[in-house]
Amino acid sequence: MRYIFPETIFRDSVPVYLFTLTRMIPVAEAEGVQLHCPEMGRYAFFNSPYPSHKLNSGVDLFPGDGFGGEAYSPVDGEVIMARDVKAPSGRGFEATDHDSVIVIRNRDNTDTVTKLLHADPLVEVGDNVRKGDVIGTTLRSGYYGWGTSPHLHAEIRKPADPIRARGGFNLSRIGNTVGKPVESINGEVVHVQQEFAFIRLNKSSIGLVGEAGGKPAFLDGGVPYYGWIGAHLYAPPSVGTIRLLGQDIADITQVFKSSCRANCKGFTFSVKDRQILGLSLTLQPRKETLIKVMPVRLGGLDVEVGEWLEVRLNV
Secondary structure: OOOOEEEEEEEOOEEEEEEEOOOEEEEEEEOOEEEEEEOOOEEEOOOOOOHHHHOOOOEEEEOOOOOOOEEEOOOOEEEEEEEEEEOOOOOOOOOEOEEEEEEEEEOOOOOOEEEEEOEEEOOOOOOEEOOOEEEEEEOOEOOOOOOOOOOEEEEEEOOOOOOOOOOOOOOEEOOOOOOOOOOOEEEEEEEEEOOEEEEEOOOOOOOOEEEEOOEEEEEEEEEOOOOEEEEEOOOOOOOOEEEEOOEEEEEEEEEOOOEEEEEEOOOEEEEOOEEEOEEEEOEOOOOOOEEEEEOOOOOOOOOOOOOEEEEEEEO
């Protein structure tokens, strides 16, 4: 059940209502500012081909609804920019002819701003928003791949440099508890569409657990198709390998405060003895491990909701 808490703002003395639609959970932090994700959503730091995700300065916040659904503010603050930007055409899917950028001056540290991408704004410059307020509707722009789900891309930045592709502050994931590495990847299919399927592994962990430098770590990324993977853990190693199901799958190349990045080795995944494009790995604020299974081509997964599916790692 979701509760609605209206908040009134005023434009030219006319009341406008924003709505907090869901509970928001802090998932990332930089410079004293926390970024929040909807409790029933997902989030990822390394699951994208764009530079900020390779540099751990951006996090994608997935609200859980389809395109055109609500996009929630991850911070408290004042909107200082809301505008459209030109976007490329969709590659194999129908896309909007634009993307949008919203910039919020952070209330928790006014010497920083939060840049948000991929939502048509329902706010204007001068509006004050709280975390969880609906600030826009998610759009599908040409910056996405055909299997990308609706989300807000968020970065914490300096006010003088708010929208460049690079330049965000390094992010730390909030929370360090990690369980045991998984011994298999299998679970119930809970959603199917032509672009992908979701399987639920278990309800005791917020993400898929592998190893980084021999220590348990949450894995994060589009593997192996983006070419790199992230691992989240306390005291991450600067050298070594990422392991999954007891196999080396990536070499660690860069370390951050609470994560590390690694370049993928030569491996593939398969389901029902058929090779797939790979796995899209995210984290959840709640304890539930959801894995997105990506086919090589649209409609390439012969699976049904309710089916028990095993994913095999081939090295």
